[in-house]
Amino acid sequence: MPGGKSKGTSQRNAWVLHIALVALSFLFLFPLLWMISTALKVEAETMRQPPTWIPTDFQWVNFAKAFTYGRAELGYIPFLIYGRNTLILCALTVAGAVLSNAIVAYAFARMRWPGRDLFFAITLATMMVPFPVTMVPVYGLFRSLGWIGTFRPLWVPAWFGSAFSIFLLRQFFRTLPFELSEAARIDGCSEWQIFRQIILPLSKPALAVVALFTFMGTWNDFLQPLIYLQYQHTFTLSVGLQAFQTQHGGTQWSMLMAAATMVVAPVIAIFFFAQKQFIQGIAVTGLKG
C-alpha cells in the first residue's frame, strides 16, 4: 500500500486485502469446484438436499462413460470422436494461422510497398466487423463449393490470415532491429531468406502467442461449427456438448459435468504450461491496441 502511513496501519491494510482476496478467490473458484464435485457423483447424489461437496462414492467411471460411443447406454457423449475432431481442427487452424500470419505480418512490418499503411489501417478496422454481418454470404460461398457438412469451412479461412494475429505479429516484428535485415541484404540474402532465417527464429515468443490464441479460438468456437457441421460424427466438443445438453439436460447432471470437465481441463492444463505467453499476449494486445 503506497502512502505515508505508520507501519501498523499498512500491515493491517495488507491483512484486510488478503482476507478480501481469499474470499473473492473462493467465489471465483467455487463454480469450477462444484463442476468437478458433481462430475464425480452418482446421479442420485446430485439431487440430494442439502448438497454434498465431497461425493460419498467417487464415480471416476463417469469420465470413462463419456468416452463410450454407440453403447446401449444411449446418449452418452462420444467424447473420443468429438475430441479427435476438435484436435484435428485445432492442428489445421494453428498451422495455417502461424504460417500465413507470419508471412503477411512480415510484409506489413518490414517491407515497403504502395498502399501498405492504408491497407493495414483497413485490416485493423475489420476487427470491428461482427461475424453475423458476413455470416450469410460466407455460408453461401461454402455451400456453392459443396463444403457444408465438412471440416473445410472451419479451417481453410485460417490459412488466409486474420487481422488480430497480423496485428500482433506486426507489432513484434517492428521491435526487431532493422540493421539485422540491412546486414543480411548486403550479404545477398533474399527477402524470403531474411524472413525465414533471421526474423522467424527471433519471433518464437510472438508465434507461440498466435498459436495459443488460435488454438483457444478453435477449441472454444461454437457458432461456426454449429452452422457448418451436420452429422454427429463430425461434431466438435462444443457442438457435441450442446447436443447432449438439449437431449438430456436437466436429468443427467453428473454426466454433463463430467463432459464439461473434460472440455475445460485441457485448456487449463495448457494455461499452466504457457502462463507467461497467455498473460503477455493479452496484455500486449490490450495495451497497444
Place this chain on the structure above:
Amino acid sequence: MKARKTEAWTAVLFASPWIIGFSVFLLYPLLASIYYSFCDYSVLRSPVWIGLANYRDLIKDEVFWKTLWNTGLYAMMALPLGVLVAFALALMLNAKIRGLTIYRTIFFLPSLVPQVALSVLWLWIFNGEYGILNNALGFLHFGGIPIMGHHFLAFQFHGPNWLGDPSWSKPALVLLSAWGVGNAMVIYLAGLQDVPQSLYEAADLDGAGWWAKTRNITIPMLSPVILFNLIMGIIGTLQVFAVPYVMSPSGSPARSIYFYTMYIFDNAFMYQKMGYACAMGWIMFVIILLLTLGAIKLSDRHVHYENS
C-alpha cells in the same frame, strides 16, 4: 528504382494470403450482405430484389424489437459491471502483495472456460431446484426476535428460479459474465504496472490519500486502456450468442434471453430468411459503429493520452 519495384512485388506476394483472405472472407461477404439485405433470399433459391421490404418488415417485427431490447439491456448491465469488477480486481492485485500470481491465476481461470462448458455449468449452478447458488443463498436467514409469539424481523432468503423466471434470467447472465472478466483484469493490471512510480511519489509528497491517487493518477493514466476495452466489450457483448443459445435456443422463458444474434441465426438457418438476416446484420453493424464513434467522441474530454 528497379530494386524498389522488385521489393514491392515481393511484398505483395508475401501479403497475398491476406489480400485473398480479406477479399474473399470479408470484403465480398460485406458487399454481398448489403445486396442480400434488399433481397428475398434463401440458399435454395437465387436472391430476388425486393427493395426496402426487409427493413420495412423489421420495423413491424415485434421479435426484432424484443431481441434488440434484450441485447441492449444486457449490455447496459454487463458492460459497466465487467469494467468495475475487472478494474477493482486489478487495483487490489496492484497493491504489491504477496501471492500476486496465485490470485491472478485464480481470477483468470474462469475466463478460460469454453463458452458451451460455461453455459452447461451455470445451468446447473442456477438450477432452481437443486442449484448450488440458491442453496448457498438459503443460508442467509434470521430466526427473528421472538416477542409475544411473533418472530419480528425474521427472514429466510429464497433465491429466485434464476433461469426459469423472465425477470431474473438476464441478471443471471450478467452475473455469469462478471465471472469471466479475467482477460480485462489482466489488461488493466498490466496497464497499472506501466504507470510511472514517480507520479505516485510526487503525490505522496503532497500528502494525497489512496482514493485521491486512484482518482487523479491511476484512472486518467489508464483511461485509454479502459476505452479500448470498453469498445471491444461493446462489440463482443452485442454479439452474445453461445451462452444463451445453449441455455435455451428459443431464449426462454418468455423470450427474456432471446438475443439479437440468436434471432439472426434463426432467420438465416431455421426460417431460411437470409435476406432478412442480412438486414439485421447490417443494422447491428451500424449500431456498433455509432456506439464506438460515440465512445471515442465522449472520451475526447475524459481520456488522457500520454504523448499528445
